[in-house]
Every structure is written in C-alpha cells, then in structure tokens.
Amino acid sequence: MESGGLLLWALPSALLLALLLQLSPRLRFRAKVLSYCALCLMASALTAPACLLWNGGRTVENMRLVCLICLCPVHRIIKNVVRSFKYLYGLRFDVKGLEHFQVEGPCVIVSNHQSVLDMMGLMEILPDRCVQIGKRELLYFGSVGLIMYLGGVIFINRKSTSNAKSVMSGVGQAMTTDNVKVWIYPEGTRNGNGDLLPFKKGAFHLAIQTQVPVIPVVYSSFTTFYNPEKNLFTSGRIRVEVLPPIHTSGMTATDVTELCDTCYTTMRETFFRLSGTARRVNGSTPHLAQ
Ligand SMILES: CCCCCCCCCCCCCCC(=O)SCCNC(=O)CCNC(=O)[C@H](O)C(C)(C)COP(=O)(O)OP(=O)(O)OC[C@H]1O[C@@H](n2cnc3c(N)ncnc32)[C@H](O)[C@@H]1OP(=O)(O)O
Ligand SMILES: CCCCCCCC/C=C\CCCCCCCC(=O)OC[C@@H](O)COP(=O)(O)O
Secondary structure (H helix, E strand, C coil), X not given: CCHHHHHHHHHHHHHHHHHHHHHCHXXXXXXXXXXXXXXXXXHHHHHHHHHHHHHCCCCHHHHHCCCCCCCCCCCCHHXXXXXXXXXXXXXXXXXXXXXXXXXXXXXXXXXXXXXXXXHHHHHHHCCCCEEEEEEHHHHHCHHHHHHHHHCCCEEECCCCHHHHHHHHHHHHHHHHHHCCEEEECCCCCCXXXXXXXXXXXXHHHHHHHHCCXXXXXXXXXXXXXXXXXXXXXXXXXXXXXXXCCECCCCCCHHHHHHHHHHHHHHHHHHHHHHHCECCCCCCCCCCECC
16 A cells, blocks of 8 residues: 555544544543553563573573673563553552561562552562462463463462462472562452452461461552543552561461461551551441541
8 A cells, every 4th residue: 555545544543543542531441451461461472582591491580580681680571571661651659668578588478469550569579589379360361471481470270279279388398498489469369449358368378387477568559540440540659568577487277367367457457558548347438548
C-alpha cells in the first residue's frame, strides 16, 4: 500500500481510538491493564534468553544476574526490568524497614496480595536469593511463565492440599541447604477490596518446620488508584513496610495457628495504618482514619 493510503487509514483510526479511550473509562482501564500484561510478556521474552545464556537454566541466581553490559554484580536483570515499569504507570513506592531483611540465613517473607501490579512492589524490595511460591497456572502465561520458571518460582497446585504440602516440604529442605529465602502470599489469592483475606497456613508451617523467622511485609491499599470495579487505574503512591522478623526457634506444629494469627493481626493493623483507613467492622467499608 502507498504511504499516502496508509496514512489515510492509520491517522483516523488512531484518532478514533484516542477518542474512544477518552470517552470510555472502561476501555481506558482495559487498555491500561492490557498494556501492563503485554509489557510483562514482552519484557519476559527479552529477558529469558539472557537468563538461559548466563546461568544455563532454572536458578534463583536469575533474580540477581550480573548485568551483561556493565558487569555490575548488583545489577539484577529481572528485578530491574520490572522495577522500571512503575515509571510508565506513574507509581511510586515509599519503603520503610528494609533493614529487617538483614537476617542471617533463610527466612519466610509473607506479604499481602492485591493485584497483578504486585509484581512491581515485589521487585521493588526483593532481597537476594529469594524465590516465590506461585500457583501452577502461572506456568502457562507464555513468556511470563518461562521467566518465573527460570527465576526459581516454586509452583503449587492450590486445589490439592497434599500436593502443596509435599512441594512445601521440599522447599523447606532447599531453604536450609541452599540458603534461600521464600516469599509467600498467605492470602493464597489476590484481594483488592481494601482488606486482608484470612491467611492460609502453609507459610507458617514452613517457617516452623525449618525454624526460620517470618518477616511480614505490608503494602498499602491500591484502591485509591487501582480499582477494576470503578475502572480506575491512575498514578499513585504505595507505602510499604517491612516489619521486624518473628522468630520461630523452639516453636512446634502446635504453634502454627498462633503464629498465623499474630502475623495476620499485625499485618492487618499495619495495612489499615498505611492505607489511612480504619479497621473494618463486620465487613463494612473502611472509614478514613483520624
Ligand atoms: C518480566 C516480567 C515478569 C515478572 C516475573 C516476576 C516473577 C515473580 C513471581 C511472583 C509469583 C507470585 C505468585 C503469586 C501467587 O500465585 S499467590 C497463589 C499461590 N500461593 C499460595 O497459595 C500460598 C499460600 N497458600 C498456602 O500456604 C496454603 O496453606 C497451601 C499450602 C497452598 C495449602 O492450601 P489449602 O489446602 O487451601 O490451605 P490451608 O491453609 O487451609 O491448609 C489445610 C490444612 O493443611 C495444613 N497445612 C497447610 N500447609 C501445611 C504444611 N506445609 N505442612 C503441614 N500442614 C499443612 C493446614 O494447617 C490445614 O490444617 P488445619 O486446618 O490447620 O488442621
Ligand atoms: C501463549 C500464552 C499467552 C498467555 C497470556 C497470558 C496473559 C497474561 C500475561 C501477563 C500478565 C502479567 C502477570 C504478572 C504475574 C502475576 C502474578 C499474579 O499476580 O498472579 C496471580 C496469583 O497470584 C493469584 O491468582 P488468583 O488471584 O487466585 O487468580
């Protein structure tokens, strides 16, 4: 086609798209989420060959690759690629308590999970030698699944408690032999309604079985800038707090429920404080804090 003909179609189409995006909040929201997914897929496809070439396959080292360009050992490809996304979406993270990650040896990090945007928050503060537990369906997310696999994400079948438990017990052994930290979302699923879901117990069993500390991490609510029900996806500021480690030495299986409850209560209070919302009463909408 001649360039004049192409312009004749492309220009009005682009203008029409821009107009539609301006007019329809739903379309604008969907386009923005889609762009995020496309970005993740594209970035993963570009990063995966580097991981394969440099480290030869699946290893936690892929989360902290030496930069091929500047050979700077602190440059971590996956982490830095994902961290840069925030500039495109106007998101900023105010982080406190990073010093709590300076524990000797392995630990279990637990954090709240609100949306797919959490990957940016995760990479913002991800410590070295840390793998995540993810649902196995993520493996089939094209290049994103591949990069997770290469980065050492441990996949579990949430529909089978026995499978999840046996995978977790393997994780416990690897944690101590390979000195690896594990990041778990104890809610077990995303929850963007301005509160925390009750916690599943896997993370706390793991911490007690391996006698390692639990480090809670809390991200403030996204609801002021990201809300699928309201087609809202604007720029925003996320407050993040890494809380002091909770030591588990001497605890046994009988302490799991108490440890889980302690973490839940502390994290929920921190969540409301960071989000500027008050505690929810009987499922009602949180009120603005004083
Ligand atoms: C370039 C761009 C690309 C970006 C790439 C970046 C890579 C980053 C990747 C990040 C991945 C993020 C993925 C996020 C997710 O997928 S979240 C979803 C998956 N994660 C989880 O589900 C973890 C939390 N879930 C649990 O811990 C559960 O407990 C689980 C182990 C899964 C079991 O589930 P379920 O049966 O539903 O849970 P319960 O907690 O109710 O447990 C039932 C009873 O079993 C006991 N139990 C649980 N675990 C254990 C255990 N390990 N050992 C012994 N017993 C266990 C539990 O106590 C219950 O019994 P009781 O009721 O107490 O008697
Ligand atoms: C060739 C196959 C193409 C597949 C296309 C897949 C499209 C999606 C691609 C990229 C999206 C970016 C995802 C980043 C990773 C998100 C991890 C995440 O947040 O998973 C959700 C999981 O914690 C809980 O899942 P549920 O809330 O239980 O559900």
